[in-house]
Amino acid sequence: MSAPLPGYGTHFGINNIPFGVGSSNAHPHPTCVTRFGDSVIFLHEISDRLKLSAVAGLPSNVFAEASLDAFAALGRQAHQAVRTRLQHAIANDETLSSLPKGAIEPIDQVKMHLPVNVGDFTDMSCSHHHVQNASEAMTGKRSAPPAFFNMPIGYAGRCSSLDISGTPVERPLGQYWAGKPGESEVVFGPSKKMDFELELGCVVGKPVSRKQRVLASQADEHIFGYVLVNDWSARDIQALEMIPLGPLNGKNAGTTVSPWVITPDALRGFKAASPARRQATLPYLCDSGNEAIDVKLEVQVTRPGAETSESQTYCRSNSAWMYWTLKQCLAHQAIAGCGLRTGDLLATGTVSGEGVDEHGCLLEHMRAGEKPPRGYLEDGETVTLTGYCGDGVGFGECVATLEAAKELDG
Amino acid sequence: MSAPLPGYGTHFGINNIPFGVGSSNAHPHPTCVTRFGDSVIFLHEISDRLKLSAVAGLPSNVFAEASLDAFAALGRQAHQAVRTRLQHAIANDETLSSLPKGAIEPIDQVKMHLPVNVGDFTDMSCSHHHVQNASEAMTGKRSAPPAFFNMPIGYAGRCSSLDISGTPVERPLGQYWAGKPGESEVVFGPSKKMDFELELGCVVGKPVSRKQRVLASQADEHIFGYVLVNDWSARDIQALEMIPLGPLNGKNAGTTVSPWVITPDALRGFKAASPARRQATLPYLCDSGNEAIDVKLEVQVTRPGAETSESQTYCRSNSAWMYWTLKQCLAHQAIAGCGLRTGDLLATGTVSGEGVDEHGCLLEHMRAGEKPPRGYLEDGETVTLTGYCGDGVGFGECVATLEAAKELDG
Numbered sequence: 001m002s003a004p005l006p007g008y009g010t011h012f013g014i015n016n017i018p019f020g021v022g023s024s025n026a027h028p029h030p031t032c033v034t035r036f037g038d039s040v041i042f043l044h045e046i047s048d049r050l051k052l053s054a055v056a057g058l059p060s061n062v063f064a065e066a067s068l069d070a071f072a073a074l075g076r077q078a079h080q081a082v083r084t085r086l087q088h089a090i091a092n093d094e095t096l097s098s099l100p101k102g103a104i105e106p107i108d109q110v111k112m113h114l115p116v117n118v119g120d121f122t123d124m125s126c127s128h129h130h131v132q133n134a135s136e137a138m139t140g141k142r143s144a145p146p147a148f149f150n151m152p153i154g155y156a157g158r159c160s161s162l163d164i165s166g167t168p169v170e171r172p173l174g175q176y177w178a179g180k181p182g183e184s185e186v187v188f189g190p191s192k193k194m195d196f197e198l199e200l201g202c203v204v205g206k207p208v209s210r211k212q213r214v215l216a217s218q219a220d221e222h223i224f225g226y227v228l229v230n231d232w233s234a235r236d237i238q239a240l241e242m243i244p245l246g247p248l249n250g251k252n253a254g255t256t257v258s259p260w261v262i263t264p265d266a267l268r269g270f271k272a273a274s275p276a277r278r279q280a281t282l283p284y285l286c287d288s289g290n291e292a293i294d295v296k297l298e299v300q301v302t303r304p305g306a307e308t309s310e311s312q313t314y315c316r317s318n319s320a321w322m323y324w325t326l327k328q329c330l331a332h333q334a335i336a337g338c339g340l341r342t343g344d345l346l347a348t349g350t351v352s353g354e355g356v357d358e359h360g361c362l363l364e365h366m367r368a369g370e371k372p373p374r375g376y377l378e379d380g381e382t383v384t385l386t387g388y389c390g391d392g393v394g395f396g397e398c399v400a401t402l403e404a405a406k407e408l409d410g
Numbered sequence: 411m412s413a414p415l416p417g418y419g420t421h422f423g424i425n426n427i428p429f430g431v432g433s434s435n436a437h438p439h440p441t442c443v444t445r446f447g448d449s450v451i452f453l454h455e456i457s458d459r460l461k462l463s464a465v466a467g468l469p470s471n472v473f474a475e476a477s478l479d480a481f482a483a484l485g486r487q488a489h490q491a492v493r494t495r496l497q498h499a500i501a502n503d504e505t506l507s508s509l510p511k512g513a514i515e516p517i518d519q520v521k522m523h524l525p526v527n528v529g530d531f532t533d534m535s536c537s538h539h540h541v542q543n544a545s546e547a548m549t550g551k552r553s554a555p556p557a558f559f560n561m562p563i564g565y566a567g568r569c570s571s572l573d574i575s576g577t578p579v580e581r582p583l584g585q586y587w588a589g590k591p592g593e594s595e596v597v598f599g600p601s602k603k604m605d606f607e608l609e610l611g612c613v614v615g616k617p618v619s620r621k622q623r624v625l626a627s628q629a630d631e632h633i634f635g636y637v638l639v640n641d642w643s644a645r646d647i648q649a650l651e652m653i654p655l656g657p658l659n660g661k662n663a664g665t666t667v668s669p670w671v672i673t674p675d676a677l678r679g680f681k682a683a684s685p686a687r688r689q690a691t692l693p694y695l696c697d698s699g700n701e702a703i704d705v706k707l708e709v710q711v712t713r714p715g716a717e718t719s720e721s722q723t724y725c726r727s728n729s730a731w732m733y734w735t736l737k738q739c740l741a742h743q744a745i746a747g748c749g750l751r752t753g754d755l756l757a758t759g760t761v762s763g764e765g766v767d768e769h770g771c772l773l774e775h776m777r778a779g780e781k782p783p784r785g786y787l788e789d790g791e792t793v794t795l796t797g798y799c800g801d802g803v804g805f806g807e808c809v810a811t812l813e814a815a816k817e818l819d820g
Binding site: 120332406 | 651659694
């Protein structure tokens with residue numbers, strides 16, 4: 001992995017061509033954009049230049065909208081057609097001089113927004129290393145949940161607190177055990193165990209109708225693209241509340257999403273083998289075994305007021321290490337008949353390896369006998385997730401700073 | 411409780427004045443409606459008659475919209491002003507002869523729709539009788555979750571599978587233990603343990619902004635109104651998947667919502683004392699102790715093809731029996747800073763008493779030594795929830811038929 005340039009320009013080469021939603025002084029209303037290097041291209045303004053009216057089924061103002069919903073819903077063929085036209089327009093024109101000048105702005109002049117409206121957000125549990133590391137930290141015993149190797153288990157997350165990268169997250173108030181879980185007093189106050197979770201997510205494009213089932217092997221048809229997700233977690237609040245209905249407020253202070261949706265087409269060259277199956281996988285969840293995605297993931301933590309160059313690289317992980325892929329997650333989510341709508345977000349849960357420098361969250365370090373590299377997060381610390389594949393294809397960053405809790409004044 | 415008339419007309423007297431969204435042959439586009447007796451009144455068409463333009467802050471076309479979102483967001487004062495004008499217009503005019511004729515249709519000519527767009531749906535666990543009955547059924551031991559008396563615990567539910575009353579629910583496919591949980595083979599197929607859950611829900615009106623906290627005692631300001639909810643549950647799918655992240659697909663086949671939003675003002679005369687506190691309640695969750703709502707709840711189950719008159723009254727319960735109120739649920743949901751948006755739905759979880767004829771779901775009957783009145787639901791059975799307060803104030807019905815599972819053909 002080559003070190004990303006400032007601005008992560010190397011993540012956005014000709015082989016990437018991601019989609020997002022941006023605004024700026026010159027473009028005060030958020031509209032659909034793509035990115036090449038450190039340049040943001042406002043797509044509606046280059047529609048004529050790209051002859052997008054010739055793309056079958058593409059509504060004429062689809063990129064003037066404030067979200068990618070309508071474009072995402074069109075399905076893979078439309079996404080491929082637009083991406084290919086963009087690649088042709090940009091090829092051999094690294095300065096983008098052939099495109100209308102007003103349509104292009106440097107990334108540092110552009111404010112990015114959530115790319116889609118998320119109607120449902122499900123966070124799955126895909127990494128066997130994560131669940132085993134976390135189990136050992138919490139119970140001393142290295143085990144996986146009973147259904148882990150049968151299906152990607154998961155919980156529904158909160159949509160109202162999904163944040164675009166760059167938005168601060170406030171340390172939540174809540175109830176938690178003052179000492180040992182189940183044996184100490186329950187107290188109320190700011191969480192003392194704020195954690196990050198390094199995750200990959202996918203955004204639904206063409207919707208899955210109610211009662212429609214989707215095979216994992218065919219799930220690409222419904223995936224608009226991939227993002228990075230930081231599922232901030234208040235471990236103390238979570239520990240008290242989650243028996244037996246799972247996490248709620250412990251996960252609700254904020255969930256940070258990276259701004260650029262990376263298409264399955266950009267990632268096609270980075271397929272990898274999934275870990276060997278521990279048991280037979282049901283047909284609806286089966287794939288070729290080579291559908292994992294080789295995204296090199298990193299977490300950096302920056303102290304309050306420090307330069308990014310002083311960041312501590314906290315963890316290196318890889319999305320190909322997970323037992324379940326997001327295609328399998330999508331198939332599993334659909335099997336009960338709930339349908340998936342355009343913009344729905346599915347995430348992988350924490351992506352970890354087994355090694356101590358491969359823990360995608362801080363909780364995993366609390367294993368007995370493991371010397372934690374640090375405690376939970378402090379106010380003012382900034383957590384940056386990055387993901388890079390190679391050949392100019394990466395995710396950029398997913399970043400947020402933890403703010404101090406606001407007192408309860410009501 | 412007087413037996414409701416056919417069509418539940420007695421639930422919708424002058425003291426009720428609920429809000430909903432309806433359409434008909436004469437009104438092909440769904441718009442906002444109210445109901446008096448068995449008459450549905452299309453609100454946009456009586457705006458002039460009611461001089462609604464004099465209501466401060468009310469947009470002129472707010473009732474022409476296909477959801478109540480914009481109206482709900484205005485807050486309690488606007489809701490009260492409109493309700494009062496409706497009551498004055500209807501008082502002493504039981505035939506509604508003073509209203510424009512085209513604005514009124516009989517309920518059996520009107521198709522009802524989901525009243526709001528639900529951005530987040532949280533299902534809480536408010537009934538101590540339910541958790542204790544359910545615990546005894548599953549573990550043989552009568553206990554409550556560790557945090558139950560500290561706060562209303564809950565899980566985020568699926569928004570894409572919220573259904574308006576009358577929509578059939580399809581028995582889901584999924585994975586479950588063939589026999590004893592944890593000790594038998596995991597199999598795949600249609601759920602064999604389909605259950606209903608008798609619940610009360612509230613719809614958020616004026617939004618709660620991110621990081622804003624709300625005291626339970628002040629939560630009415632953010633509650634547009636109340637509905638009945640049937641949180642259909644596949645107990646076998648749920649049992650396998652829910653450790654440790656809580657239920658997901660076991661709850662996703664469908665969640666049925668009643669069409670009429672009953673305002674806090676209509677329910678003001680039906681306040682009741684909450685059960686005695688088992689321990690000190692934190693300030694943010696405290697109320698006067700008399701904020702429970704006395705809604706007499708019933709579940710009826712009708713065999714395939716049978717008349718409603720042959721329904722089995724399965725359970726009688728009451729929302730005032732619950733340990734936590736929905737105002738407390740709203741305060742708890744907000745405390746971590748996630749915000750609540752207009753249209754968000756919070757539900758109580760199963761509302762039960764301790765007696766065998768007071769179980770709000772079938773699972774509770776599986777207690778050792780208790781003779782179950784019946785097994786889990788069969789294909790074609792119809793479940794009807796009703797809720798009635800008195801003096802012409804009720805919820806009508808929340809009804810859905812269980813359909814057979816569709817084979818997996820993909």
